[in-house]
Amino acid sequence: MIPAMRDGRQADTERRRQRVATAVRNASKNGTPISVSAIARQAGVDRSFLYRHRDLLEIVHAAELEPAAQDPAAGGSPVSRASLQADLANAQARNTRLVARVQQLEKRLSQALGAQAWRESGLGAPADIDELQRRVARLEQQNVELTNTLDETRSDLEAARAANRDLTRALNQRG
Numbered sequence: 390m391i392p393a394m395r396d397g398r399q400a401d402t403e404r405r406r407q408r409v410a411t412a413v414r415n416a417s418k419n420g421t422p423i424s425v426s427a428i429a430r431q432a433g434v435d436r437s438f439l440y441r442h443r444d445l446l447e448i449v450h451a452a453e454l455e456p457a458a459q460d461p462a463a464g465g466s467p468v469s470r471a472s473l474q475a476d477l478a479n480a481q482a483r484n485t486r487l488v489a490r491v492q493q494l495e496k497r498l499s500q501a502l503g504a505q506a507w508r509e510s511g512l513g514a515p516a517d518i519d520e521l522q523r524r525v526a527r528l529e530q531q532n533v534e535l536t537n538t539l540d541e542t543r544s545d546l547e548a549a550r551a552a553n554r555d556l557t558r559a560l561n562q563r564g
Contacts, residue, residue, distance in 0.1 A: 408432040409445050413452050423453045 412431035416423045428449050429436045439446050455470060 405432065405434050405438060406442065406445060409434060409439065410448070413448055417452055417455065423449065425449055 409428060409432040412428045413423070415421075416428065416431065421427070425436055425439055425446070429439055439449060
């Protein structure tokens with residue numbers, strides 16, 4: 390490339406860079422919205438120019454994140470980025486606490502509604518559980534007694550069968 394052409398191109402690039410920097414400063418000072426498209430439009434450059442020059446793109450993005458300058462005549466105090474980040478962190482922490490509380494309340498409500506539906510359906514445990522437990526204990530005791538009686542009866546039956554076999558054998562040997 391011819392040195393004069395190269396120098397002309399570099400000078401043009403530098404002029405465009407200056408226009409972009411001026412557009413960012415003016416937008417910050419005036420409190421107008423800052424975006425890549427808006428800055429490119431104000432500076433009279435193509436957006437691709439900003440994307441080719443990463444340092445300019447970073448300046449635009451940094452300006453987007455900075456809060457707009459407030460007019461001291463309006464009576465408001467300037468808001469710093471750190472205070473906005475602190476407010477955001479506090480809001481996020483509060484949101485997390487509220488989400489946990491809502492989940493806890495939903496769980497309690499679900500349990501209460503489930504218990505109520507169980508009772509109303511008639512499938513739930515009866516109100517007099519103690520009486521039923523006493524009855525179960527009596528039936529278990531009765532079951533043990535009947536099992537012992539059955540064992541004694543089986544023992545008697547086996548003894549009777551053995552005596553019957555012995556008598557039958559004795560009769561068969563005589564005859």
